[in-house]
Amino acid sequence: MIEHLKKCAQAVLEGDDRQAEKLARLTLDKDYPLLEVIDKGFVKGIREVGRLWEEGTLFLPELVMGAEAMKKAMAILQPALESGGHEQTKAGLVVIGTIEGDIHDIGKTLVATMLSANGFGILDLGADVPVQRFVDEAEGKKADCIAISALLTTTMPGQKKVIEELDRRSLRDRIKVIVGGAPCDEKWALDIGADGYAGDAVAAVALAGRVIGG
Amino acid sequence: MEPVILDKFSVKIAANEVIRYLENGKRASSGQIKRFQGVLDLSLDRAGVLVRPRGIYVIAPGKSLPGSSLFRELERMAFCVCTIGPALEKEVKRLMDRDQLLEAVILDAAGSVAAEAVASHIDGIFKEQAAAEGLKTSCRASPGYGDWDVGEQKSLFALLPAGRIGVELSPSCMMIPRKSISFAVHIDRNPVRLRSENSCENCDLDICPFRITDR
DSSP states (O other), X not given: OHHHHHHHHHHHHTTOHHHHHHHHHHHHHTTOOXXXXXXXXXXXXXXXXXXXXXXXXXXXXXXXXXXXXXXXXXXXXXXXXXXXXXXXXXXXXXXXXXXXXXXXXXXXXXXXXXHHHTTOEEEEOOSSBOHHHHHHHHHHTTOSEEEEEOOSTTTTHHHHHHHHHXXXXXXXXXXXXXXXXXXXXXXXXXXXXXXXXXXXXXXXXXXXXHHHHO | XXXXXXXXXXXXXXXXXXXXXXXXXXXXXXXXXXXXXXXXXXXXXXXHHHOOOEEEEEEEOGGGSXXXXXXXXXXXXXXXXXXXXXXXXXXXXXXXXXXXHHHHHHHHHHHHHHHHHHHHHHHHHHHHHHHHTTOEXXXXXXXXXXXXXXXXXXHHHHHSOGGGGTOEEOTTSOEESSSEEEEEEEEESSOOOOTTXXXXXXXXXXXXXXXXXXX
């Protein structure tokens, strides 16, 4: 079992999606304890990927491959987890998108992928998302957090409008807001009353965990 | 003042530049690069097919930029909008939709390098033309950098009919296709240093991971 856990972590660390899928299937075939394999195997691997990224040891393709391997393993384990009545601790539901007027997509998609690989539920609204839709979806799906990307100084004010709309609907206490994108920084997040700013996908995982965790 | 359209040229997408876009503060080792060599090569091949370089420019006095006073004192400027076209970003979107994020990320980086190469190619033409007259050019300045407000994209697009090369401006001043670059250079015996210059050689941030250097 210990060897199996090590292999699961290693598959994610190496971004080996085929091996991760194979090990996920083996977990089911051998009836290994699901929560333990996820937590001490795959999750351990993706956390190490995040740590090595922050350290500057990994470069972007390796980060992406690690996240993809994690997602593929979880796609196999998740249905078994649910049908078996297991309760995996969800990190929280995040509604994510690029604000209206802005069609930059790839950075936001990377953040969504890393959040998903780290156990967050994700509702990715895509790019050019109107303020009302962010709030409607977050309210309707009872999301814990809204993550808003803006790549232009001209579209950044939309992030503030989302917070204002949450305020208007008295949802601000319940739904956290995190922001990102090239022109954003900590000061901007503070100025508009967001709960935080993340400079990259790994930082976004840590930030989302912090703000949702309270 | 008649705009000139350039559409019969090609650009080289340098693999080392694509890698630079994917790095994370440190240089990727040869072992790391080797792991992705196959996807990188495929992306460069794909980009070679998908990139369609085009540019439109006008040589005009600085004061001819409508509604802008930024360059009004400068006698001779080149104003340009250029693009790699929409095909590459459509392919990136298709790859993302199919959950092929690795391929999407690398192709997107190749597109960024290609757009920069298109702008450099046209900038090179301005340099050659200036040199033929014993003049020089400043480094490129772009709306959204330094003191040139991104809102002045509207001025640039009022001066240049960029729709003729397939580039439109959104209400939020974003160029569509996204892999497009707008810029201006000053042409003079002693060109000024534009505060909105976006060139690495004029930037003091030596440790910037995006700095263009010889590898």
